[in-house]
Amino acid sequence: MSFRAAALTLLLFISSVPAAAQSKELRIGVDRRVELIAIIFKLAGSDEFNRTNLPQYSADIEQFFGPQRNHEAVTLARGLRDRYGVAQSRVMAIPIRLSDPPQLKERVPFDSVSGWPAPPAEIRRFVEAARRFAIQARASEFFASHRTLYDSVNGRIRPPLERAVDLAWFAPYFGIKSDQIFVVVPLLVASEGNYGPCMQPPAERRECYSIVGNTRPDSTGYPHYDAGMAGLLVHEFGHGFVNPLGNAHRAEFERSAPRVHALVAASMDLQSYPWPSMVNESLDRATEARYILAHGDSDRLRAFYHDLLRGSWFWVEELSNLYGQYEADRATYPTFSTFMPRIIAYFDSLPDRVPAMQARYDALRPKIVSLSIANGSDSVDPGLQELVVRFDRPVRDDGWSVLPVLGPSGPTPESQQRVPKFTWRAVDSTRVPFALGKGLDSASTTFRYGLTLEPGREYELQLGTPHGYGFRNVADGVPLAPYRLRFKTRAANASLKP
Structure with missing residues (x-):
C-alpha cells in the first residue's frame, strides 16, 4: 500500500x-x-x-x-x-x-x-x-x-x-x-x-x-x-x-475553512485535501460516525475517533455530536440541507478553537528523550552504523517512523537524496530488514536503526508524519509529533577537535 x-x-x-x-x-x-x-x-x-x-x-x-x-x-x-x-x-x-x-x-x-x-x-x-x-x-x-x-x-x-x-x-x-x-x-x-x-x-x-x-x-x-x-x-x-451540500455552501464555508486549514495544513496537504475538500471530508466523516453509532458499535466508534485525531481531524467528534441535534429534531430539520446553517455556524467557531484542540492532543503525544545523533551536529562520525531513539513511554513503530522529510505531496527527490541509507530496525537483538511501511510487532521505549553514512555529507530525515503515522503510544495510539533530524558527517580526513 x-x-x-x-x-x-x-x-x-x-x-x-x-x-x-x-x-x-x-x-x-x-x-x-x-x-x-x-x-x-x-x-x-x-x-x-x-x-x-x-x-x-x-x-x-x-x-x-x-x-x-x-x-x-x-x-x-x-x-x-x-x-x-x-x-x-x-x-x-x-x-x-x-x-x-x-x-x-x-x-x-x-x-x-x-x-x-x-x-x-x-x-x-x-x-x-x-x-x-x-x-x-x-x-x-x-x-x-x-x-x-x-x-x-x-x-x-x-x-x-x-x-x-x-x-x-x-x-x-x-x-x-x-x-x-x-x-x-x-x-x-x-x-x-x-x-x-x-x-x-x-x-x-x-x-x-x-x-x-x-x-x-x-x-x-x-x-x-x-x-x-x-x-x-x-x-x-x-x-x-x-x-453537493458542501459545494452549494462554499461561499459561507470560505469565511472560516481556509483559516482552519492553515492550522492543520501539513496533515491536510499530505492527505491531498485543500480547504473545500477538508470541509466535505469533515461532513462525511461525521456522517460515518453517525452510521457507526446507529449500527451499535460503540467500541469501533471510539477507535474511529482516535484515528481521526491522528490525522488532525480534531473537530469531527464535536461535529458528529452536533448531528445528534439534527437527528433529535427532524420536525425542525426535515432534511440535512435545512440543518446546514447550524453546521456553517459551527465551522465559523473553529478558527479560534482549533489551537486549543491541538494543544490538548499534543499533550498526549509520546516524547523523544534522547537521540544517539545530536540534532544539528556538524561532526558526526561517518563510521557510525546505528541510530538509537529513546522515548518517555512504550511506543510501536508502524513502519512509517523513519523516512525522508515530507513535503505537501510526500517526499521530494531532494529529500530522498538527503536521507541516510537505513538497513535494519530492531527493539532488541532481533533485527529485521528496513522497509518503509513494514513495522515491528514489539513495543519498546528504545528503537535502533542500522544505517550507512558517507563522509562530509549533510543528512536530513523525519521521525513520524503530520497525519499520524510512525511511532505511536501503545496505550492509545497517539502518534509522535513529526520530528526533523539534521546532521552532517565529518570529512574523511577530519579529526575530532580536542
Whole structure:
C-alpha cells in the first residue's frame, strides 16, 4: 500500500444486511469508462494513477497504450490537470457522465454540473479526443484481453459488500427520496485514492459511485477484497450526499475553512485535501460516525475517533455530536440541507478553537528523550552504523517512523537524496530488514536503526508524519509529533577537535 493510500484505510465493523435487500440499489463491477479515462490520465503523468498494487496490469497498460503517450487526448488531459486542477475525484467525475467507450456520449451535460473546475467546452474537447483515443488505440481489444482479470475482481468484491453495507440507511438520514443507485467500481489502473462522485441522469435514478483503488493481490495474483472494505464504501457513499451540500455552501464555508486549514495544513496537504475538500471530508466523516453509532458499535466508534485525531481531524467528534441535534429534531430539520446553517455556524467557531484542540492532543503525544545523533551536529562520525531513539513511554513503530522529510505531496527527490541509507530496525537483538511501511510487532521505549553514512555529507530525515503515522503510544495510539533530524558527517580526513 502506498504511503498516502495507507492513510485512507478504514477498518469498520458493519452490521450485515441481506443481499436480497441490496440487489436493486447496488451495482458492482469493473467499469471500462473509468479504466479508459484513468489510463489516459496515467499516460499524462498524473501521479495518483501511477501507483499500483498490480504491476503486471500496469506493465500491460504501458506496453499496449504507451505508444499513444503523445495522443491529443493525453495532451488535453495534462492541460486539464495543469490549468484547471482536474485531478483525483475530478477525473473520476468525467467517466460516470459518459456512455461506454468508444462512443462516450454525454449522459449528463457537463455544463449542468455545479462547481465544475474546467469550462464545459474544454471537457467536451477532451471527451471528443478520448473517443478517438479509444478507437485508435484499440482500447476494446485491451479490455477484452483482460476479461479474466475483470471477471475475477468482480467475483471477489461482490459477496462481502453485498452482505456488509446498509445502504438503506443513507436516504432517510439525509431526508431525501430513496431514488439512488449505488455503484461500486474497482479501479484497476491505480491503488491510489478512493472516490465518491454522484450524478443525476435525466429521467433516471441518481447514481452514486464508490470508485476504489486496487488492493494488494493474494497468492493467485488477483486483488483481495473482504468485509473490511465496507467501511471505505460507507465513506465513499457518504460523499455522494454531503459533497453537493458542501459545494452549494462554499461561499459561507470560505469565511472560516481556509483559516482552519492553515492550522492543520501539513496533515491536510499530505492527505491531498485543500480547504473545500477538508470541509466535505469533515461532513462525511461525521456522517460515518453517525452510521457507526446507529449500527451499535460503540467500541469501533471510539477507535474511529482516535484515528481521526491522528490525522488532525480534531473537530469531527464535536461535529458528529452536533448531528445528534439534527437527528433529535427532524420536525425542525426535515432534511440535512435545512440543518446546514447550524453546521456553517459551527465551522465559523473553529478558527479560534482549533489551537486549543491541538494543544490538548499534543499533550498526549509520546516524547523523544534522547537521540544517539545530536540534532544539528556538524561532526558526526561517518563510521557510525546505528541510530538509537529513546522515548518517555512504550511506543510501536508502524513502519512509517523513519523516512525522508515530507513535503505537501510526500517526499521530494531532494529529500530522498538527503536521507541516510537505513538497513535494519530492531527493539532488541532481533533485527529485521528496513522497509518503509513494514513495522515491528514489539513495543519498546528504545528503537535502533542500522544505517550507512558517507563522509562530509549533510543528512536530513523525519521521525513520524503530520497525519499520524510512525511511532505511536501503545496505550492509545497517539502518534509522535513529526520530528526533523539534521546532521552532517565529518570529512574523511577530519579529526575530532580536542
